[in-house]
Amino acid sequence: AQSVTQLDSQVPVFEEAPVELRCNYSSSVSVYLFWYVQYPNQGLQLLLKYLSGSTLVESINGFEAEFNKSQTSFHLRKPSVHISDTAEYFCAVSPKIQGAQKLVFGQGTRLTINP
Amino acid sequence: DTGVSQDPRHKITKRGQNVTFRCDPISEHNRLYWYRQTLGQGPEFLTYFQNEAQLEKSRLLSDRFSAERPKGSFSTLEIQRTEQGDSAMYLCASSLSLRQETQYFGPGTRLLVL
DSSP, X not given: OEEEEESOSEEEEETTOOEEEOEXXXXXXXXXXXXXXXXXXXXXXXEEXXXXXXXXXXXXXXXXXXXXXXXXXXXEEESSOOGGGOEEEEEEEEESSSSOOOOEEOOOEEEEEEO | OOOOEEEOSXXXXXXXXXXXXXXXXXXXXXXXXXXXXXXXXXXXXXXEEETTEEEEEOTTSOTTEEEEOGGGSOEEEEESSOOGGGOEEEEEEEEOSSTTOOOEEOOOEEEEEO
16 A cells, blocks of 8 residues: 655745655555646646656656655755745655556645745 | 546535536546545545446445446446535546556536535
């Protein structure tokens, strides 16, 4: 079985400041890793994912996440946030096995950007 | 590409009533997932279809819950004899059956059981 822990339920930051949203996971098998974002009154959207290869993955809007196998972490970072980044962010894993590629989500981190 | 759609977007019902939700996946996607999200929590997996076959169900899916995907297109999730604990956002997602293809989520159906 898999579990995901997002260490911060809320993260307030000032505009143009850097931010890190932390995610740790537990799994008895290898996993794929994901960050999804939910903007106010919208559905979940994939932000970025790690399947294999380079452990650093980037999104088109400036976020990046690094897979650290030894620490079982997949923290999300952005060097300079904007008001438009205000959203809830969910870390998720999916086991690398045949069959259902169901996602196991963390509890979410609400990112609030203050001007 | 019209995305994943869900209907209704909101549903208020009284305890003990039956409710049915519909999900229309992205047209070429053969995998369809249902998740449930309660307030302050991340989504939790409920069940999964590949084409019309329901291949996995979570222990969260009690026998009051049933899901179908006739002809491998749209899917319905029915809850019988609703309880207040069923109040949640019900999310549908679809994907292609490729190696870890991205799951695309619908806007969800918010259920409130009074």
